Amino acid sequence: MKLQVTQENLHKALTNVSRVASSRSSLPVLSNVLIKTSDKRLTIAATNLDIAVTEHIGAKIAQQGAITVPARLMQDLISSLPAGPLDIEVTDNKMVLEAGRFSSSINGVSADEFPAMPTLTNSQEINLETGSLRDALAQVLFAASSDEARPVLTGVYIYQNNDKLVFAATDSYRLAEKEIPVNAAGLSLLIPSQSLQEVLRLLKDDSQQIIIAYDEQQARFTIDETEVVTRLIEGTYPDYKRLLPSSFETTAKLTKKALLEITKVSSLFAREAAGSITISIDAIKNEIRIKSIASQVGENTASAEAEVTGDATITLNSRYILDALNAFSGESIQINVNGKLDPCVITSADDPTYTHVIMPVKS
């Protein structure tokens, strides 16, 4: 293998790709990146077996070939070199890299030991705008579970419902759901949230079109020159829609800023109680009031004006409320409550495609 590539292109590709290479894998070669010529281009790829990221860049290729080299060293090295052309030559799994007054020799591992990059069969495709995919992922990803004991909850469920594409994630304590106006008849994918975190990180320019291809086992996101292939999670996603109330006895509408402020202050006194705070919605005073008590430290009451219908008292985890509020765009927030133990639903007139549900704490 012998080629010339610019530091700028190789640096960009390594930045996009090498994060998924992990030195903690039981298969040591997975801490390497694959560098491989494909006709007139250079392919840079890394995988952790759940997800594979590949980028193609232009290069002047004098001799075809492939090698794998340690991902972290390679990325640190290329990012430290000055901009300009790099000459790369590989002999006997040793990569020699020359750039002006810099000369490096890196011991690699044969590309034959690297797992084959996954491919899709009989795949279907949809197109999404970067902006809507970014919003949807940012609004739901944090609600997915990290507990491998229930694998389906570690994924984001993406499916078609009438003329909307729905993104849903839940850890069983809270649920986030986002709808975007895209038609993809029959689409139903359960994608690991870790993989989607990687996709979210790669989304940059809002004007990009993202292509999502999928078959029974995998999905591929094409973002500019970068391809992310992820396995799908097997299993049936819980029928969460059944749990969502369609009407509410009590609602309170107020500014996001005011609710954030009183929740933050209250949470400081809720550390002993694992974050639990008690919210009272008061139709007579037209206010929402939060009380938190820490026997050691003290107690706090904070209230904010709200447009209220009905009365209610409910105990929620303050961290979940803060997470939810940070996910909403726009200025106004509405809290919707039935009984003390029924799901609390948070909505916003300014962001009608997003719904957030928090299960109450028994108090």
Place this chain on the structure above:
Amino acid sequence: MKLQVTQENLHKALTNVSRVASSRSSLPVLSNVLIKTSDKRLTIAATNLDIAVTEHIGAKIAQQGAITVPARLMQDLISSLPAGPLDIEVTDNKMVLEAGRFSSSINGVSADEFPAMPTLTNSQEINLETGSLRDALAQVLFAASSDEARPVLTGVYIYQNNDKLVFAATDSYRLAEKEIPVNAAGLSLLIPSQSLQEVLRLLKDDSQQIIIAYDEQQARFTIDETEVVTRLIEGTYPDYKRLLPSSFETTAKLTKKALLEITKVSSLFAREAAGSITISIDAIKNEIRIKSIASQVGENTASAEAEVTGDATITLNSRYILDALNAFSGESIQINVNGKLDPCVITSADDPTYTHVIMPVKS
């Protein structure tokens, strides 16, 4: 105790003071801040017994008194409250704090249990400009030792030498020395570097004048409304000047940028060798060349043009070189070397008041 204070003033004071309160101390009250009226002002103070920070702010005081409350909770609470007036009332070591729609009650500890704030006796004073003190501390603090086995090396030695005030710090592997043009006849202080880190953090506006008062046991830095009192370290600082060569057989002058670049790249291949890199200064090629070898990973050579006098080869810890280069202001750097095992002295024509010395690694 009963008073009114603004959120803005109390927030600023807590931010400056409460960092030294530590929840890891064996004396639990040291995780609290002292809040105490003194005539028409409010005093906020915290200490870890090595260092005490005190700030005085304006307040409308209706009734004198004092209390201590948990520093972290108090700071988090005040920073989360909206700007505006706060009403504070203390009865039976319970502080009640009212701010508009917020009401908090915090369990405190009697101010009698808080250690007395240290005072100086027969002290002398000097004045320094914020800018020169900040530069001096930023350039020497990182070279002080964190190893309590040799307490004198955990301090910064500040002393008068002719018409200069000298700041010196060393961990015995490297030494940093800064001179500033201040006359303070007879001054000789050995101050814990941890305390000076706190002072550095508090330096803001360049136009401030800092007053340093000192006696045999303590030094007090007055920065605006904030006072920092620190203990001094007992013991004799090593006579490091004796170890500094006054002339050099080999010198190499180059840009800081070029030396940073080749050192960074070389350090990537020096991880196995605990950062050791071998620098060759070559008078014939007029270059400085760094070689680093990692048996597992590979090897690297990088060079940069330099104005060279004499030849030399010396092995140094790359992290120390990077630290030193980041401490120099200005564009040009000069490396000064005698024998392979003699101290390597780094200087800069653009920053003539700063000297950095690195002891070579035996290779």
